[in-house]
Amino acid sequence: MQLTVSEIKECGAELQIEESASHFPVLADLEQSGECTFRSPIIVTLRVHKISGMVELEGRIATEVEIPCKRCLIPTQRTINASFNQTYVDELPQVSGDDGEELELSAAEMGLELFSDDCIDLTEEIQQQVLLLLPDHPLCVEQCKGLCFDCGVNLNSAQCNCADAKVSINFAVLKDFKVEK
Ligand SMILES: [Zn+2]
Ligand SMILES: [Zn+2]
Incomplete structure (x- = not known):
């Protein structure tokens, strides 16, 4: 799942991507180990904006997942539907502290992701988002x-x-x- 930055128009773009969970290594591992089964593709709706070298993404991730109940192991269906934001840059901006001295901050510390070679690979971002959205202690019913x-x-x-x-x-x-x- 990749975006070519030079192909994004200045006025922005909207796109929808559907991809099987098996194309995301972390999610494929979860399926292999029986921790969950994805019952629909991972559907990602993206709004992309390019602002002076920065690429801003507003995304929504939706999928259907089947997870065994933590207590009785009966598969339970969950709908995942949540939004995320991420900003990508090809080089980190210079940031100065109060004394005017340049600060050495990592991309993560600035809330940014780096991209290179005109290409943003969304695989990592999307699989991490899906991981965050999976319930920790799924129960078939609260009183299972x-x-x-x-x-x-x-x-x-x-x-x-x-x-x-x-x-x-x-x-x-x-x-x-x-x-x-
Ligand atoms: Zn018994
Ligand atoms: Zn249960």
Whole structure:
């Protein structure tokens, strides 16, 4: 997913890009490891402006993702739809401190991204944005009861007797325990 800077008109441009999650290395890894499955392509709508050598992006990312519930592992559907902004420069502007001395700031410290060779590669920016938008602790429902630790049954849809069985085993042990007089 790349933009050629010289092709961006001074009046700006709007474009929509659709690309499969498998084209983004970080997202492809997530799918491979079973952490989530993308159910639609990554759709990126971009407004691009070129202002004296700076390229400003206003973007929106949308996709559908399926993530296993953290407690019961049932796949849950999530819609991702969020905006982002990023400014790209081909060289960092000079910044001076209060005393007039030049400050050595990195691109990140200035909130900028660097590009070179007339080309802005959006892959990294977009996959990082998608990562930020994935829920940390997805739950199928807020009150998900999860799986039984002993027999693995999904406690949202079934009941098991593991908890009762444990109690009765404890009683059985007690019954055989004879107090010596
Ligand atoms: Zn669940
Ligand atoms: Zn159980």
